Amino acid sequence: MTSDDAVRIVRPAKPVDTRPAGPALAPGTVSVRGLTKTFGAVTAVDDLSFDVLPGRVTGFLGPNGAGKTTTLRMLLGLATPTSGTATISGRAYADIPDPLREVGAALEATSFHPGRTGLDHLRTYAPYAGADDTRCHELLEQVGLGAAGRRRVGGYSLGMRQRLALATTLLGSPRVLLLDEPSNGLDPEGIRWLRGFLRHLAAQGMTVLVSSHMLSEVQQSVDDVVIIAGGRLVHASSMTELSALASPRVAVTSPDGPALDRLAAEHRWHVSSRSSDGTTLEVDHVSTAQVGAAAFAAGVELHGLLDQTDSLEDLFLRLVQPSTSGAAA
Numbered sequence: 001m002t003s004d005d006a007v008r009i010v011r012p013a014k015p016v017d018t019r020p021a022g023p024a025l026a027p028g029t030v031s032v033r034g035l036t037k038t039f040g041a042v043t044a045v046d047d048l049s050f051d052v053l054p055g056r057v058t059g060f061l062g063p064n065g066a067g068k069t070t071t072l073r074m075l076l077g078l079a080t081p082t083s084g085t086a087t088i089s090g091r092a093y094a095d096i097p098d099p100l101r102e103v104g105a106a107l108e109a110t111s112f113h114p115g116r117t118g119l120d121h122l123r124t125y126a127p128y129a130g131a132d133d134t135r136c137h138e139l140l141e142q143v144g145l146g147a148a149g150r151r152r153v154g155g156y157s158l159g160m161r162q163r164l165a166l167a168t169t170l171l172g173s174p175r176v177l178l179l180d181e182p183s184n185g186l187d188p189e190g191i192r193w194l195r196g197f198l199r200h201l202a203a204q205g206m207t208v209l210v211s212s213h214m215l216s217e218v219q220q221s222v223d224d225v226v227i228i229a230g231g232r233l234v235h236a237s238s239m240t241e242l243s244a245l246a247s248p249r250v251a252v253t254s255p256d257g258p259a260l261d262r263l264a265a266e267h268r269w270h271v272s273s274r275s276s277d278g279t280t281l282e283v284d285h286v287s288t289a290q291v292g293a294a295a296f297a298a299g300v301e302l303h304g305l306l307d308q309t310d311s312l313e314d315l316f317l318r319l320v321q322p323s324t325s326g327a328a329a
């Protein structure tokens with residue numbers, strides 16, 4: 001990929017809607033418009049605008065310090081924007097009449113009373129969310145803690161605590177779920193379970209926003225991505241559109257360097273590098289199948305043909321690099 005390409009892809013895939021968020025938004029839509037938050041000289045969130053839609057799982061991604069938690073805190077009324085708006089179903093959190101029925105959130109590792117059982121933990125919070133005892137039992141079953149619900153939380157594994165935290169956020173049967181790094185500390189089985197569970201919630205119409213500093217952690221579970229760096233939006237699209245940005249690239253080796261050069265010129269391949277002896281070329285924007293077929297048709301002997309397409313994580317890292325993100329210093 002050329003440096004031009006790198007600059008070209010660093011922009012929201014869809015034009016950002018800068019209209020003020022209002023009641024016309026579908027219920028459950030999370031909307032951020034021109035959101036900015038400064039802490040003294042530090043601009044944690046810088047003119048951020050994006051929407052998160054119901055019925056979808058959206059990954060809110062960015063490296064450490066990108067501004068994810070600060071954005072989530074503003075959505076939950078825990079921090080006041082310096083400027084701009086952060087709304088849920090068209091309202092700022094403070095204006096939502098019954099907030100626990102509208103939005104469930106887990107921002108950091110929830111603290112639990114170690115002497116309480118999982119069920120008692122839920123029962124403690126249930127009245128605030130208007131949930132009854134049946135709902136507490138139902139949620140424990142849903143998060144896979146049915147039997148463990150009667151055991152003390154002090155003996156729970158980290159994964160079990162994460163499940164209990166998730167059950168707590170769901171007490172009010174909210175329309176919107178905001179989770180900050182929910183897979184932190186989960187083992188692969190726990191991550192797989194979380195992925196399936198969030199998908200199930202979105203399939204029921206919930207809006208699910210999950211933050212992470214690694215695309216690879218969420219790439220199999222999200223429908224959409226919002227990527228930020230240095231407090232600014234660097235990319236917003238569906239996961240499918242993001243994947244399409246990982247342009248194919250191959251390394252092709254032949255004992256006959258000049259024949260390889262002729263092939264590249266004939267097909268107008270974009271050769272991004274050439275080994276010193278001229279026997280290996282790296283070619284951008286073509287697949288191994290295209291190069292293999294062209295070499296076969298031209299009778300050029302190949303000794304190597306390697307797919308070097310960027311992984312999604314490489315693409316993500318390039319998107320959030322300070323040099324291309326335009327991040328504030």
Ligand SMILES: Nc1ncnc2c1ncn2[C@@H]1O[C@H](COP(=O)(O)OP(=O)(O)OP(=O)(O)O)[C@@H](O)[C@H]1O
Nearest residue numbers: 039042044062063064065066067068069070071213
């Ligand atoms: N209360 C605060 N006072 C001063 N600076 C803050 C405060 N909260 C956040 N920041 C700064 O704002 C920036 C964004 O932080 P934030 O925690 O939102 O990022 P993040 O993307 O959630 O990072 P991480 O993945 O590490 O949790 C960082 O530079 C951080 O140091």
